[in-house]
Amino acid sequence: MTTMTAGTTTAGAAGSQVAVALESVTKTYGPVRALNGVSRTFRRGTFTAVMGPSGSGKSTFLHCASGLDRPSGGVVRLGGVDIGRLSETKRTKLRRERIGFVFQAFNLIPSMDVEQNITLPLRLGGAEAEPAWLDEVVRRVGLADRLRHRPSELSGGQQQRAALARALITRPEVVFADEPTGALDPRTARDMLRMLREAADLTGQTIVLVTHDPVAAAWADSVVFLSRGRIVDELTAPSAAAVMDRWETL
Numbered sequence: 145m146t147t148m149t150a151g152t153t154t155a156g157a158a159g160s161q162v163a164v165a166l167e168s169v170t171k172t173y174g175p176v177r178a179l180n181g182v183s184r185t186f187r188r189g190t191f192t193a194v195m196g197p198s199g200s201g202k203s204t205f206l207h208c209a210s211g212l213d214r215p216s217g218g219v220v221r222l223g224g225v226d227i228g229r230l231s232e233t234k235r236t237k238l239r240r241e242r243i244g245f246v247f248q249a250f251n252l253i254p255s256m257d258v259e260q261n262i263t264l265p266l267r268l269g270g271a272e273a274e275p276a277w278l279d280e281v282v283r284r285v286g287l288a289d290r291l292r293h294r295p296s297e298l299s300g301g302q303q304q305r306a307a308l309a310r311a312l313i314t315r316p317e318v319v320f321a322d323e324p325t326g327a328l329d330p331r332t333a334r335d336m337l338r339m340l341r342e343a344a345d346l347t348g349q350t351i352v353l354v355t356h357d358p359v360a361a362a363w364a365d366s367v368v369f370l371s372r373g374r375i376v377d378e379l380t381a382p383s384a385a386a387v388m389d390r391w392e393t394l
């Protein structure tokens with residue numbers, strides 16, 4: 145169990161149902177205002193999709209919400225911890241222990257086999273995988289017979305499954321996924337989305353998925369729409385058709 149000593153803890157955060165909170169977050173790059181006053185909370189065990197046109201601020205949003213980057217203004221809290229107040233070292237530690245990431249480019253280490261890739265985040269923190277949990281994660285992503293393979297010996301879908309297992313192995317509170325299905329065929333993409341859905345439903349992870357795909361977004365509990373660095377709308381229990389309709393008018 146991680147003990148947080150730095151940052152500001154909101155009253156009652158320990159038992160809070162909120163996994164991530166953004167309060168009036170801005171991010172500027174020189175004259176460009178990539179995020180312009182974004183406020184949103186993400187409750188534990190929910191699955192949220194983030195959509196918006198190219199350049200609307202989705203990646204910036206994900207980077208700020210996950211602690212990969214610091215906002216220029218406003219507050220981001222992860223599990224009650226104000227990450228803007230953490231040193232770079234503490235922010236890195238918090239990310240490693242409490243956040244999982246899945247990217248479109250799977251980012252596996254080519255020289256390591258699947259099991260070594262999956263357990264890497266634990267080993268970086270000086271811990272070992274609990275065998276029963278490793279078995280459970282590997283079973284969930286369907287890679288039990290591929291543990292000794294290198295990434296180059298796997299299909300794209302299998303590589304993304306390994307990346308998801310690596311994200312889940314630390315039992316993170318939040319998984320941030322940036323276009324994780326962008327390089328997958330529709331059936332493999334559906335499997336990946338089902339696994340993200342299961343992570344929310346079975347083990348209470350909070351999922352934040354950045355996507356351009358209305359079908360992917362329809363797996364989420366809600367869809368947040370970004371435009372020009374602001375949240376401009378939200379759909380609950382979205383259908384792909386409803387997402388598409390809203391998307392076309394952004």
Ligand SMILES: Nc1ncnc2c1ncn2[C@@H]1O[C@H](COP(=O)(O)OP(=O)(O)OP(=O)(O)O)[C@@H](O)[C@H]1O
Pocket residue numbers: 173176177178196197198199200201202203204205
């Ligand atoms: N490191 C950076 N330096 C300067 N400008 C940046 C930087 N990162 C993002 N921006 C700008 O911030 C705005 C939002 O970019 P961001 O990448 O967050 O959008 P996005 O919605 O993820 O786009 P896409 O769908 O094309 O990936 C854009 O105008 C972009 O040019």
